[in-house]
Amino acid sequence: MASILIIDDEKAIRKTLSEILSFEGYKIDEAADGEEGLKRFSEKNYDLVLCDIKMPKIDGIEFLEKAKEINADVPIIMISGHGNIDTAVEAVKKGAFDYISKPPDLNRLLITLRNAAEKQTLVSETKVLKRKVSKVQEMVGESSPIGKIKDTIEKVAPTDARVLITGENGVGKELVARWIHEKSNRNSGPMVEVNCAAIPGELIESELFGHEKGSFTSAIKQRIGKFEQANGGTLFLDEIGDMSLNAQAKVLRALQEGKITRVGADKDINVDVRVIAATNKDLLKEVDDKNFRLDLYHRLGVIIIHVPSLNERREDIPHLVNYFLELIATEYGQPKKAIEKNAMEALQTYNWTGNIRELRNVVERLIILSGKSINAEDVASFVLPRK
Numbered sequence: 001m002a003s004i005l006i007i008d009d010e011k012a013i014r015k016t017l018s019e020i021l022s023f024e025g026y027k028i029d030e031a032a033d034g035e036e037g038l039k040r041f042s043e044k045n046y047d048l049v050l051c052d053i054k055m056p057k058i059d060g061i062e063f064l065e066k067a068k069e070i071n072a073d074v075p076i077i078m079i080s081g082h083g084n085i086d087t088a089v090e091a092v093k094k095g096a097f098d099y100i101s102k103p104p105d106l107n108r109l110l111i112t113l114r115n116a117a118e119k120q121t122l123v124s125e126t127k128v129l130k131r132k133v134s135k136v137q138e139m140v141g142e143s144s145p146i147g148k149i150k151d152t153i154e155k156v157a158p159t160d161a162r163v164l165i166t167g168e169n170g171v172g173k174e175l176v177a178r179w180i181h182e183k184s185n186r187n188s189g190p191m192v193e194v195n196c197a198a199i200p201g202e203l204i205e206s207e208l209f210g211h212e213k214g215s216f217t218s219a220i221k222q223r224i225g226k227f228e229q230a231n232g233g234t235l236f237l238d239e240i241g242d243m244s245l246n247a248q249a250k251v252l253r254a255l256q257e258g259k260i261t262r263v264g265a266d267k268d269i270n271v272d273v274r275v276i277a278a279t280n281k282d283l284l285k286e287v288d289d290k291n292f293r294l295d296l297y298h299r300l301g302v303i304i305i306h307v308p309s310l311n312e313r314r315e316d317i318p319h320l321v322n323y324f325l326e327l328i329a330t331e332y333g334q335p336k337k338a339i340e341k342n343a344m345e346a347l348q349t350y351n352w353t354g355n356i357r358e359l360r361n362v363v364e365r366l367i368i369l370s371g372k373s374i375n376a377e378d379v380a381s382f383v384l385p386r387k
Helices: 011-023 034-043 060-070 085-093 106-133 144-156 173-182 204-209 245-257 283-288 294-300 310-332 341-349 355-369 376-382
Strands: 003-007 027-031 048-052 076-080 098-101 163-166 191-195 234-238 259-261 268-270 274-279 303-306
Touching: 003 011, 003 034, 011 027, 027 034, 034 048, 034 060, 048 060, 048 106, 060 076, 060 085, 076 085, 076 106, 085 098, 098 106, 144 173, 144 303, 144 310, 163 173, 173 191, 173 234, 173 274, 204 245, 204 259, 245 259, 245 294, 283 294, 310 341, 310 355, 341 355, 341 376, 355 376
Parallel strands: 003 027, 003 048, 048 076, 076 098, 163 274, 163 303, 191 234, 234 274
Antiparallel strands: 259 268
């Protein structure tokens, strides 16, 4: 059942409302004035608030304004025995869910609370669903390298030029690939991803090009490969540097001729695919070490986009932290947690070996383990390595 904060300077009113609503199954907290109410509101996640207007220290309208700054999604119902139409209109304009005069009609109060609780549930569910259906996450950051990447994406995306994305693990190479696809003329087609490092060498050809039934021992039925699945769209070859030389030769042919052959078949299949590749390796060094084909490197690297490590773009850390604080709070269905300046400074000096992927994990850990806000002590306890 929903939790409700009742704020009223009249003890008898608080007690009566608390008893009635507790009997209805609500979880109740009380505050004797607006100041105490604001403190409780900032410390705990409430589903609903019942707030008097005429109170000492902080009145109901001021509480409403400040509470909306903390969490705008919580429905706040104003109650007053001194109200008039102008007061009610002002309260609603400032974001109140409803206005009820004292003494409140019990049936109307319960219906209003039920409607407010349903609205709160819908708001939370809508936020989660929006995140789930969103095609691509934001590319967060205002540093010069990120600005350059965004500009390059704008220029290259509408073309069919192949792109090679380089950078350390966890820097966001897949996100760059997704944005290229999203802004391309192929965005109505599929974007198919293949992690070349995760597929055993003996299976990579079947994964990419498909196979015919009976072409090898475990081929019990025909399989459509990733190139065919991506026809009319984009094929993202992640960790291309881990692909076997034999598979590289067949990928090169597919890029040169626009044709593939399933394992165990003689017939060529025409494919219309834009290939975007990514790697955390130095491919030219891999070429020197005879692990990667130079001709394939040149085919893939028409446009090369290097994504810098997080340590190389520390000025973006505050933007990323705030983005993840909001993103994760939405996923958890709770208000965004505040982070203190000293905590943010500590995160900016940390050595991010895992880059953005590590930063997201750290922010989630801090949200779970810290108090009402994230401070430097939390960073020292839950992030910095033990000495």
